[in-house]
Each structure stands twice: as C-alpha cells, then as structure tokens.
Amino acid sequence: MDRRSANLTIAASFASALTLIAGSVSALADAKMDKMMKKTGAEIKAGKMEKCYGVALKGQNDCYAGAGTTCAGTNTVDHQGNAFKLEPKGTCTTMQTPKGPGSLTEKKA
Secondary structure: OOHHHHHHHHHHHHHHHHHHHHHHHHHHHHHHHHHHHHHHHHHHHHOEEEEEOOOOOOOOOOOOOOOOOOOOOOOOOOOOOEEEEEEEEHHHOEEEEEEEEEOOOOOOO
C-alpha cells in the first residue's frame, strides 16, 4: 500500500470513529433529556414545583419553552415570556424581573 492509500485509510477510520462517538453522545443526551422530562412531570404532578414563565435568563429555561425553542437552555433572551423555569410551588408570582413578576401562564411578547 502506498503512502497516499494509507493516509486515506487512516482518515476514513478516524471519520468512522468520530461518527460513532457523536452517535453515542447524542444517545446519552437524549436519555438525559428523557429522564429530566419524567422528573419534571413527576414534580409538577406531585404539586412540589410549578412552571414559572418569564423568569428564566437567556439559555437557562427548563425544557420546552414555546415557539422558537426546542428544550432546556434554548430561550434566546432574558425573561422570555414563553420560557419557563420550574420553581417551588407558590413562589412564581412573587419573583420580580425587569419585565414584571413571574407568571403561571405564558406571557405574550
């Protein structure tokens, strides 16, 4: 095998390894997200936590945050009205932000 063929073989092997690693990382992230969503639902159902809209800082929302976001950490601005953080039950509307208090329902932009 000449040097060029050997380099191509090594490069192809390296690319394959990276693809396998990326797939594993993605699967771990998906599993972590599923676990978080189950925990979130359980805490809300148990009445321990509630969704508090408009209090999350940019990139710090909990799970699905409405249009323009997909899940945790995807809100694009501070205090985004359709982005929520889970907060202990009864504390949301007492939280003050530059845009007013937190809300138990989505805030329109």
